[in-house]
Amino acid sequence: MEDELAISVRGLRKAYGDNVAVAGVDLDVRRGEVFALLGPNGAGKTTTVEILEGYRQRDAGEVSVLGSDPGLVLGSRPRGSRGSSRTPRRGAADWRSRVGIVLQGTGEFDELTVAEVVRHFSGFYPEADDPDRVVERVGLGAKANARTHTLSGGQKRRLDVALGIIGRPELLFLDEPTTGFDPEARREFWELIRDLAAAGTTIVLTTHYLDEAESLADRVGVIAAGRVIEVAPPNLLGNRQDALATVSWRTPDGTPETAQSATPTALVAELAARFGGEVPGLTVTRPTLEDVYLSMIGH
Numbered sequence: 001m002e003d004e005l006a007i008s009v010r011g012l013r014k015a016y017g018d019n020v021a022v023a024g025v026d027l028d029v030r031r032g033e034v035f036a037l038l039g040p041n042g043a044g045k046t047t048t049v050e051i052l053e054g055y056r057q058r059d060a061g062e063v064s065v066l067g068s069d070p071g072l073v074l075g076s077r078p079r080g081s082r083g084s085s086r087t088p089r090r091g092a093a094d095w096r097s098r099v100g101i102v103l104q105g106t107g108e109f110d111e112l113t114v115a116e117v118v119r120h121f122s123g124f125y126p127e128a129d130d131p132d133r134v135v136e137r138v139g140l141g142a143k144a145n146a147r148t149h150t151l152s153g154g155q156k157r158r159l160d161v162a163l164g165i166i167g168r169p170e171l172l173f174l175d176e177p178t179t180g181f182d183p184e185a186r187r188e189f190w191e192l193i194r195d196l197a198a199a200g201t202t203i204v205l206t207t208h209y210l211d212e213a214e215s216l217a218d219r220v221g222v223i224a225a226g227r228v229i230e231v232a233p234p235n236l237l238g239n240r241q242d243a244l245a246t247v248s249w250r251t252p253d254g255t256p257e258t259a260q261s262a263t264p265t266a267l268v269a270e271l272a273a274r275f276g277g278e279v280p281g282l283t284v285t286r287p288t289l290e291d292v293y294l295s296m297i298g299h
């Protein structure tokens with residue numbers, strides 16, 4: 001069972017002074033799944049993810065990432081905990097090479113070109129991917145010889161992604177990966193994520209784009225005020241599938257009509273009979289992921 005989990009978190013806590021950023025988070029991410037963390041600004045997503053990445057020290061709780069405690073393996077265990085000799089620090093490079101990280105906005109390396117930067121980073125990993133292939137894969141083929149400071153914002157994010165995947169990670173963290181992408185670039189990026197997931201990479205992403213979570217994630221976890229409110233597949237979140245449907249149409253004189261229904265099929269059949277065929281302006285909708293998300297976080 002443990003082996004089926006890429007990440008397991010129990011009772012995770014982290015405060016900055018009096019400000020409790022993470023207030024007891026429990027979370028499991030299965031191997032091979034795409035898991036999206038959603039939550040308002042300041043909810044504690046980045047803090048949680050940075051603890052999982054081993055960049056931040058926790059105050060309390062149990063954390064396992066690819067079978068190791070990042071705090072122990074990287075030598076930054078929580079205050080007051082006793083060290084374990086079973087996870088030697090020399091495992092740090094090995095563990096690090098299995099975890100890919102795309103942080104919010106780096107992507108600039110002075111006078112180096114895109115190809116040079118990716119090639120340089122490939123040298124850090126024992127089983128790195130082919131740098132030219134990765135540059136193509138993130139859609140920067142035409143910019144391979146451009147100096148990184150000349151890239152657009154979206155192109156810099158693509159370079160960040162290239163650096164996150166060059167080591168062929170088993171687990172990839174993406175922090176707001178498509179911020180600043182144009183719609184086409186987002187779709188291309190989603191394809192890349194699907195490819196990586198299909199090849200078995202476990203992916204944890206934070207995003208503020210509900211359509212991104214819906215399109216990519218096997219499961220989403222909603223965090224607010226440092227706590228996990230719910231974890232569910234996007235189509236099941238907040239009992240979305242059981243919510244009333246909204247049926248809208250136009251009367252013969254063109255007036256818009258709307259009804260809420262638990263049995264929209266029956267209502268549409270009744271309308272079709274009433275109109276003797278096609279119902280003008282007919283739409284049937286359920287609450288969107290954004291609707292249920294906003295109601296969950298109290299808006």
Ligand code: ATP
Nearest residue numbers: 016019020021039040041042043044045046047048
């Ligand atoms: P966003 O969606 O805006 O990125 P988030 O969910 O990632 O937000 P965090 O960045 O984890 O939220 O922040 C959680 C809380 O911790 C916030 O109140 C924030 O002000 C605080 N915080 C985060 N980092 C630090 C820090 N280095 N020092 C002090 N407080 C911090």
